[in-house]
Amino acid sequence: MKMKMRPVMPDIVTGARIDLGRLRASILEMAAIGATAAGGVTRLTLTDEDRAARDLFARWCADAGLTLRLDDMGTQYARYEGRDPSLAPVLLGSHLDSVPAGGKYDGPLGVLTGLEVVRALRDAGLRGRRAIEIVNFTNEEGARFEPAMVASAVLVGAYTADFVHHRRDATGLRFGDELDRIGYRGDAANRPGAIHAYLELHIEQGPVLESENLPLAAVEGILxxxxxxxxxxxxxxxxxxxxxxxxxxxxxxxxxxxxxxxxxxxxxxxxxxxxxxxxxxxxxxxxxxxxxxxxxxxxxxxxxxxxxxxxxxxxxxxxxxxxxxxxxxxxxxxxxxPPTRFDPRLVELLDASIQAVGAPSRRMVAGAGHDAKYMNDITPTAMLFVRTIGGMSHCESEEIAWDDARLGAETLLRAALRLAEEP
Amino acid sequence: MKMKMRPVMPDIVTGARIDLGRLRASILEMAAIGATAAGGVTRLTLTDEDRAARDLFARWCADAGLTLRLDDMGTQYARYEGRDPSLAPVLLGSHLDSVPAGGKYDGPLGVLTGLEVVRALRDAGLRGRRAIEIVNFTNEEGARFEPAMVASAVLVGAYTADFVHHRRDATGLRFGDELDRIGYRGDAANRPGAIHAYLELHIEQGPVLESENLPLAAVEGILxxxxxxxxxxxxxxxxxxxxxxxxxxxxxxxxxxxxxxxxxxxxxxxxxxxxxxxxxxxxxxxxxxxxxxxxxxxxxxxxxxxxxxxxxxxxxxxxxxxxxxxxxxxxxxxxxxPPTRFDPRLVELLDASIQAVGAPSRRMVAGAGHDAKYMNDITPTAMLFVRTIGGMSHCESEEIAWDDARLGAETLLRAALRLAEEP
Known part of the structure; x- marks a missing residue:
């Protein structure tokens, strides 16, 4: 089934416009940190590469006028202030760490699309009622320090910070010591307080969207x-x-x-x-x-x-x-x-936003874990999947189509702004 | 099916009589060399335990008036002379080495039953027309030095002596050096010349005879x-x-x-x-x-x-x-x-000998390799299987019934003497 798509237009609702060139350049510049010869990325948690990725992200956020916070897990939060700073923010995020010989998109696509959304709002002079915060969760992959997704797990109380700080990698180095070494141990006080909603954009990591010729899916939950x-x-x-x-x-x-x-x-x-x-x-x-x-x-x-x-x-x-x-x-x-069931209202919002940017709607359930799994415990959460070429992920040949990235960013922009406007 | 067996009688044909107590004592004394706590044996090729086993076998052979030869592979030949020393001998044999944590019978049963056969003949003052030689082949198992069955392989020209002498164990020690170290490097001139026939008695190593309630089988070949x-x-x-x-x-x-x-x-x-x-x-x-x-x-x-x-x-x-x-x-x-097909006349002789000692005849094909496989290339060869309890072998719980050992020895005695009488 070859699907007809409406041409992607500047978002006439918000006036903000995704700059695909800027998004693409950001993803590729980030992918140069820890780049492998075969076109992939090795950027393990709390290594020098992870530090360089964090530094680059922080610089971009500062350039965009965002306020940076760092919590005790090393998670970065970049805040695009809302018209009413007293309201709980909308969080958009994912992670910048990779598995060994992983790909360019698993994690960074979500973080940098979030950044592109606030860049687009700023360029358009738009600001939501609520702040939007872009999150880079530490150690989503768990490839160097087990278990995975510890930063979001600590936020929701599934692990203590002390437990995570004492995890050791295969060479015996401790998470807490490595966090200090790269200069990214922040303050527990910088963890987010009340959160209005959390949205995570991620590559699908499977072949379903490709096989159905669809660019995006609203994710209803996790297996x-x-x-x-x-x-x-x-x-x-x-x-x-x-x-x-x-x-x-x-x-x-x-x-x-x-x-x-x-x-x-x-x-x-x-x-x-x-x-x-x-x-x-x-x-x-x-x-x-x-x-x-x-x-x-x-x-x-x-x-x-x-x-x-x-x-x-x-x-x-x-x-x-x-x-x-x-x-x-x-x-x-x-x-x-147990299975995770995301907030139905947010799933509905993502679904409608996908249709609004001219793509067919498709709901699906994620097969792998994500920080969204934990975030769902403390705030309304949903995920947006972007088609992965060949269903490949966690490998150097991980790839997406840039048109899909643009559609994903347009969708995230619409959904995030809608949430940020909520009273 | 519970089978009725005629009581085992002294061999009225030959006048020679198997002494089960002596055979049993020999097997158990041999099993004490390298004995494991769980009732098994670890006696790897060319170790101190292998030397002790060879020394004991040599002493017993000397006590029985046999003439000992040692070839360049370390294989021992103990000759019970025939009435006509110019005729090619009948060989009976197997091996004294074991796998790690192996059993008491896999190998020694064949060597020591051969010894018991000549002891019985000597006690009865009987001597065949042809000499009977009891063989202890070096390194049948291949557990320390690969490949397995090298001594018989060299006899038939499948490997050169030099190839075998340069094999190394897992610690880098060479076969030839270890042969020298334990004092068991003999002379290639001591390899057997013309051989009239080779018979190998061995435990079955499988559950077939037990499941059919049979003590013995004449082995027609090897898979x-x-x-x-x-x-x-x-x-x-x-x-x-x-x-x-x-x-x-x-x-x-x-x-x-x-x-x-x-x-x-x-x-x-x-x-x-x-x-x-x-x-x-x-x-x-x-x-x-x-x-x-x-x-x-x-x-x-x-x-x-x-x-x-x-x-x-x-x-x-x-x-x-x-x-x-x-x-x-x-x-x-x-x-x-390729499959091995033993000499039909020898298989027939073993079959008839089994029946002559009062056991039902059963022919079978061996599943595992034995020195008989190589010997079959240079002389008429067959094997005699003795029931294994539970089909267990290459393990410490390897076991046989002593009544089966007696029947096997009686069968081997008959068949060997018949062959030794041949012109």
């Missing part, structure tokens, strides 16, 4: 996740003299579980998924039936009931296969993240 | 082996935002291959087998669809045509699944061992 660690114990025997019918083969049980979980997920509509990403046979040699296989299972659903149901079916499936293959099974639930 | 290294390359994506129907999941392809190979092997009668023992996903993390899975496939059949057929079907199956899952596949054949 809930259940992670299992599964241990299968059979009978290790020599691969030669052990007849097929007498075997208790942990690998065969694992193979059937991989296939069975896929079939289970396929029995649900998108975006329900099930994945086996990790699998280790013991001893793992070519001519020995493994005594043991340790594997992961990841199932995701968008409702609490659906997640409980698919997780229950996955467990039953694994136990049934273990019985049939005469292997012992241990199933350990190692993570259980 | 041919085809080993594949299979690399599946799909699309690595985040486990969350990647809809099931758009995935190119290397792990799902691997799971289907595991299940498919099992089904393929089950479409053949025993002892045809297929095994996946090794599998590694890359990157192998819980929330990422693996970009790549590297796995092994091991298929075995007892005829050349059968091996070619099942290997071809396995390849076709893997390629079909790869196409269906839209992943790339590389299939590399990393080992191709």
């Amino acid at each position: 809930g996740i259940r992670w299992f660690n599964v241990t299968l114990r059979g009978q290790s025997q020599h691969a030669g003299p052990s007849p097929m019918r007498s075997r208790r083969d942990a690998m065969v049980a694992a193979g059937r579980i991989i296939v069975g979980l896929r079939e289970l997920a396929l029995s649900y509509p998108d975006p329900v998924v099930a994945t086996v990403g990790r699998l280790r046979p013991v001893p793992g040699v070519i001519n020995q039936i493994p005594a043991e296989v340790v594997m992961s299972a990841d199932v995701r659903h968008w409702t609490d009931e659906g997640l409980a149901e698919i997780a229950g079916k996955a467990e039953a499936l694994m136990r049934r296969i273990a019985v049939e293959e005469r292997v012992e099974i241990d199933i350990e639930t190692i993570q259980n993240v | 041919g082996i085809r080993w594949f290294n299979v690399t599946l390359r799909g699309q690595s994506q985040h486990a969350g935002p990647s809809p099931m129907r758009s995935r190119r999941d290397a792990m799902v392809a691997a799971g289907r291959i595991i299940v498919g190979l099992r089904e393929l092997a089950l479409s053949y009668p025993d002892p045809v087998v297929a095994t996946v023992g090794r599998l590694r996903p890359v990157p192998g993390v819980i929330n990422q669809i693996p970009a790549e899975v590297v796995m092994s496939a091991d298929v075995r059949h007892w005829t050349d045509e059968g091996l070619a057929e099942i290997a071809g079907k396995a390849e076709a199956l893997m390629r079909r699944i790869a196409v269906e899952e839209r992943v790339e596949i590389d299939i590399e054949t990393i080992q191709n061992v």
Whole structure:
């Protein structure tokens, strides 16, 4: 389906105009920090590259006349003041850190589109009733310091600041020490107080919008996740003299579980998924039936009931296969993240804003975690997805179309200004 | 099926009598060398334990009046002279080395039953027309120095002595140096010349005889082996935002291959087998669809045509699944061992000898490699299997029943003496 799109016009409602050239230049200049030879970005949390990215962002914000704050997690807030400074601000944001050999857009697109929105408002001499703050959350990825999304987690009380400051990277360096080293430890008093709403623009990280030929989607929530660690114990025997019918083969049980979980997920509509990403046979040699296989299972659903149901079916499936293959099974639930349901009013606003810029509306549910997940606990939140080419993300070939970036920025501008005008 | 067995009688044909107490004592005394706390044995090739085992075997052979020779691989030959020393001898043998944390029987049972056979003949004042030589082959297991079965391989010209002497263990020590260190480097002139026949008694290492309630089997040959290294390359994506129907999941392809190979092997009668023992996903993390899975496939059949057929079907199956899952596949054949067919006359002799000692006859094909595989290239060869409890081998719980050991020894005595009497 090739879709007809109305040409993107200057926003006649607000008078403000997105400057795609400026947005593009900002994204590419930011991508030069930690750039990899293959066109990607390695910009791990609290490294020199992260510092350089923060410095650049801060300079742009100052140039745009924004007021900067830094909280105790190192999260940056750049405030474009509203007509009534006493009102809770509208937050727009994402993150500037990347995974190793990641892409240019996962994170920065949201931060810099937010910046472009306030640049556009400032150029037009427009100011909302409420302030708009652009947020760069520290350590969204969790690639250097685990867990991920710690800065938004601390904001909502899911972790303490002390817990996060004591996290260590693989070389033993502490989060708090590295925050000091790059000069980005701020004050807990700079955390936002009351927040009117939070909007996060992000690349989709999946192939759905591309396959449907759509540039944007209003994101209604985030899939809930259940992670299992599964241990299968059979009978290790020599691969030669052990007849097929007498075997208790942990690998065969694992193979059937991989296939069975896929079939289970396929029995649900998108975006329900099930994945086996990790699998280790013991001893793992070519001519020995493994005594043991340790594997992961990841199932995701968008409702609490659906997640409980698919997780229950996955467990039953694994136990049934273990019985049939005469292997012992241990199933350990190692993570259980309930689904996130974003604020319906904000989703509706994003949907309407997408249509207003001339794109077809599409709602979807995000498969991966984002800071918006935590922010949703303390303020009305929603996300705006921009089409990712080939569904690629967290890799150097991560790419978007600039026309999509413009549509995303126009949408964010409309939605943000609408929220900022609210009493 | 509980089988009735005639009571085992002194061998009225030969007048010689197996002394089970002596055989048992020898096996247990040998098992004390390198004994593990859990009842097994660790006696790796050319270690101090291997030297102690060789010393003990040599002492017993000298006590039995046998003449000892040592060849350049360290293989020991203990000769019980025949009435006509000019005739080629009958060889009975196996190995005294073990895998790490192996069992008491895999190898020693064959060597020490051979010794018991000549002890019995000597006690009865019997001597065959041909000499009988008991052989302890060096490094059958290949657990310390790869490859396995090097001593018999050198005898038949499959490897040169120089190649073997330069093999190194995991710590860098050389086979030849370790052979010197334990004082067991002999002379290539001591390799056997013409050999009339070779018989190897060994534990079954599988559950077939136990499941059929049979103590012994005449082994007709050894399964041919085809080993594949299979690399599946799909699309690595985040486990969350990647809809099931758009995935190119290397792990799902691997799971289907595991299940498919099992089904393929089950479409053949025993002892045809297929095994996946090794599998590694890359990157192998819980929330990422693996970009790549590297796995092994091991298929075995007892005829050349059968091996070619099942290997071809396995390849076709893997390629079909790869196409269906839209992943790339590389299939590399990393080992191709043709089936071994032992001398039919010797198999017949063992079969008749089993019946003569009062046990039901059962022929079978060995699934694992043995020195008999190489010996078959230079002399008429066959193997005699003794039931293994629970099909366990290469582990500390490896076990046999002593009644089975006696029946095996009686069978070997009959067959060996018959061969030694041949003109």
